[in-house]
Amino acid sequence: MTSPASSLAIHGGPKAVTAVRAAPRRWGREELERLTAMVEQPSLFYWNGPQTNALLAEFRRVYPLLWVMPCSSGSAALHIAVAALRLPPGSEIITSPVTDMGSVIGILYQQCVPVFADIDPHTYNLDPADVRRRITPKTRALMVVHLAGNPSDMDALMAIAREHKLDVIEDCAQSWGACYRGKPVGLFGRLACYSLNEYKHISSGDGGIVGTNDETLGLSLTKWGDKHYDRVAGGRNPETLSPNYRISEPQSAVAAAQMVKLPAIVAAHIRFGTRLLTHLRELALPGVMLPSVDPRDTHSFWFVLLRLELACFRCTREEFVAALVAEGAHAVAGYIPKPMYRYPLFQNHDFFAGGWPLRDAGLTTMDYRTVSCPVAEAMLVDGVSLSISPTMSDEFVDQTATALAKVARHFAA
Ligand SMILES: Cc1ncc(COP(=O)(O)O)c(C=O)c1O
Numbered sequence: 001m002t003s004p005a006s007s008l009a010i011h012g013g014p015k016a017v018t019a020v021r022a023a024p025r026r027w028g029r030e031e032l033e034r035l036t037a038m039v040e041q042p043s044l045f046y047w048n049g050p051q052t053n054a055l056l057a058e059f060r061r062v063y064p065l066l067w068v069m070p071c072s073s074g075s076a077a078l079h080i081a082v083a084a085l086r087l088p089p090g091s092e093i094i095t096s097p098v099t100d101m102g103s104v105i106g107i108l109y110q111q112c113v114p115v116f117a118d119i120d121p122h123t124y125n126l127d128p129a130d131v132r133r134r135i136t137p138k139t140r141a142l143m144v145v146h147l148a149g150n151p152s153d154m155d156a157l158m159a160i161a162r163e164h165k166l167d168v169i170e171d172c173a174q175s176w177g178a179c180y181r182g183k184p185v186g187l188f189g190r191l192a193c194y195s196l197n198e199y200k201h202i203s204s205g206d207g208g209i210v211g212t213n214d215e216t217l218g219l220s221l222t223k224w225g226d227k228h229y230d231r232v233a234g235g236r237n238p239e240t241l242s243p244n245y246r247i248s249e250p251q252s253a254v255a256a257a258q259m260v261k262l263p264a265i266v267a268a269h270i271r272f273g274t275r276l277l278t279h280l281r282e283l284a285l286p287g288v289m290l291p292s293v294d295p296r297d298t299h300s301f302w303f304v305l306l307r308l309e310l311a312c313f314r315c316t317r318e319e320f321v322a323a324l325v326a327e328g329a330h331a332v333a334g335y336i337p338k339p340m341y342r343y344p345l346f347q348n349h350d351f352f353a354g355g356w357p358l359r360d361a362g363l364t365t366m367d368y369r370t371v372s373c374p375v376a377e378a379m380l381v382d383g384v385s386l387s388i389s390p391t392m393s394d395e396f397v398d399q400t401a402t403a404l405a406k407v408a409r410h411f412a413a
Helices: 029-039 050-062 074-084 102-109 128-133 154-164 215-224 249-283 317-326 374-382 394-411
Strands: 067-071 092-095 113-116 139-145 167-171 191-195 208-212 303-308 331-333 383-387
Touching (some): 029 249, 128 154, 139 154, 317 394, 374 383
Parallel strands (some): 167 191
């Protein structure tokens, strides 16, 4: 519909974003060189494969973890991490309801119980105060998700973990290159997990990495991701049940080349994310709530997630985002559609063949239909994600901020 009173692009006006964002070219000569070398190899098996060894060496340059298991996905890395803790069935692991399914799949497969704690309204990461409220005698671990590249409050969360003797698994899938107080995320908890899926800062299509500095867990990581076969000592004599989550040499070849590019890719995300937030802070648009980033930390801006105070606008979030997209901005409404406990599998407790044996056996009384995390629920209704990519330009970022201002002012109540 064209409105003469409006210059919004969605109403036929000129677009705010005219800068062309180059199509991403994420893989190139470096990946090809590794893949070319790989096809000369006699084997594509990961164990002691040249490509996988290269991936491990490059990974350890950034994340100096002593024991590292590359695997098939971030979800696999997280499953291996949970399994390695060998928690008794019914153990509770507190995590965020605003994350990917990958954070909880391994918890459920290991017969543990994801307990959702609410998030901070400004960082969207776990709210330490609410984590404390969700602790019970069955709590054994925290799964800390660093959402969108913004580090979680590790001082507070590690203090809770120490106080209650909880293990900490860091889900760093979205936070390659992020640092808390100058130290890379993943180096705080007992186990660190990373994803190399298509949509992350770096990608081998799919892939993941789990690592630890804890020697009591270290050697077992390989077993947990590899049918519980002992690749170090050799031989097949599994003592327990493990999936096959092995990476393969083609994935490792691409991932190793991507790891070399990581610093430059992360630097571009930080540069454009910071520039966008700085502009938006200066604009101080009424009703647009920006994510808070502690100045001592490095947010690696996988994306920028902001919130709208909907009472300040004469439109829905969806109308706001449609107008923003029409201006040429790369925006989507929200992140995940609802907190994870609202997904049908949680509402129906359908974890194994239509039921939840853990509950039938009396090992948990968790009822996800009664879970409530009000901040997470509100954020997923009023959040707007702006994508960040190394192929942006300063001009594109500046015009994105202008587009946001144009739309916000147009719809201001
Ligand atoms: C926070 C978080 N955790 C875990 C995962 C799972 O990673 P993958 O898709 O590699 O299994 C993702 C992927 O989207 C994620 O964003």
